[in-house]
Amino acid sequence: MATTGFWPVKCSLKAVIEYANNPDKTIDKQYLDTDLAKALQYVSDDDKTDQKMFVSGINCSAFNAYQTMMATKRKFGKMTGNVAYHGYQSFDKGEVTPEEAHSIGVYTAKKMWGDEYEVVVTTHLNTDNIHNHFVVNSVSFKTGLKFKNKIEDHIKLREISDSICRFRGKTVLQDAPFYSHKDSEYWLHKNGKLTHRDVLRRDIDEAIRKSYNFKFFQKHMAAMGYKFKTNSEHRITSVIAEGWQRPVRFSSLGKGYSLKEIYNTIEENRYVVAIIPPRKPMQTPLLVLEKKYKNYYVENSLVAIVRMICELIEDSMRVKETQPVSPLMRQEIAKLDERLEEYEFLNRNEIHTFDDFNSVLGEIKDLMSELEKERNKISNRIRRPKHDTDIDALKQRRKEISEELKPLRDDLKVAERFEKEYPHIKKVLDVERQRELENHGRRERDWVK
Helix, strand or coil: CEEEEEEEECCCHHHHHHHHCCHHHHCCHHHCCCCHHHHHHHHHCCCCHHHCCCEEEECCCCCCHHHHHHHHHHHHCCCCCCCEEEEEEECCCCCCCHHHHHHHHHHHHHHHHCCCCCEEEEEECCCCCCEEEEEEECECCCCCCECCCCHHHHHHHHHHHHHHHHHCCCCECCCCCCCCCCHHHHHHHHCCCCCHHHHHHHHHHHHHHCCCCHHHHHHHHHHCCEEEEECCCCCEEEEEECCCCCCEEHHHCCCCCCHHHHHHHHHHHCCCCCCCCCCCCCCCHHHHHHHHHCCCCCCCCHHHHHHHHHHHHHHHHCCCCCCCCCHHHHHHHHHHHHHHHHHHHHHHCCCCCHHHHHHHHHHHHHHHHHHHHHHHHHHHHHHCCCCCCCHHHHHHHHHHHHHHHHHHHHHHHHHHHHHHHHHHHHHHHHHHHHHHHHHCCCCHHHCCC
16 A cells, blocks of 8 residues: 655755666566666766656656756745655565656646646665655745645645555555644644644543543543543533643544543443542652752753753653653653753753753854855865865865864754743643642642752
């Protein structure tokens, strides 16, 4: 069966075309009469580039796709923002030959983008699942308008792919969900993140597993930080947690999550599941951490704040009889890797205040600027060498500069993400702190720091 998808490219158009056009992935020995050296020659041979196996250009030559796409951008003055879209079309192992996969990919791309956009289609053979890559110029050569990248476009790509696959006698993915009714939910799932509804469904499943009647179900949900809302007839209709703007109706959560279905599931499970009575959750994990780290970090230290949220996220991932943190905090599970990167960056650079942060960020940008200027000068000398120029030495130095730039770019990416995410991190911790204080009958001013 074929699966599809695409995402915006915000960095280098040339890099993504070179990746998709990688001869090590697009040409396999069993489909050539020569070895890899001959295959690599295909890439550099102008006369054979358009004949190269499993690489095709739509509205452009595969050989000069980069130049063509950039010319379109310059023509319409659209040089910023998303530079391209990188898509894929993957097939089950053994379902298609490379020739079939490439033919399906080219036809799919023509139907999807061929009327207005330049596209490079390649078929990669480096995994068990043969798959196509699409590199689509973000600017239309016909109108100069940029591709909008709406959810409807993702649905359209899948429908086109499925239609072609069915016509070719290939299987398709049945009943695959698209979250077309909510844009924000769709993009969160595409990025591997969770909505509060996702967390709620998981917590309902956990509470059902531990309950033998609805009263215990309510106690488990309350222990995890939820409050039930009732209608004018005093019947439960919805649930809410700290940090949510409005309650969520059980009937809106999908199949298996209406109150009637929850009642029935608890009744069915009461004789076959191990019943674990609810116990009081951990008392004040965040407040304990704040008191603990006050002995090691200055008050409101950025590195301490990020370390605390990392520990709380990790704690929420452990199997417990009751969850020690709020649903809002458990939504942060998908961001743990990012938070750990940010903690390592802050800790390594001894950043405790935003003055420290801005100082380090400025140093990174200044150093990157100096290295990029030096590399550009070296590249110019390589392009226009003098008779006594040591080209090999210049190329080696340029390579060394590129290696020096890589960790700096990584740090810059982490720093800019942290700067953007910090207000959200503070909000999550503030909500968690308030929840702990309210659950234990304390006001914030009563807590002895």
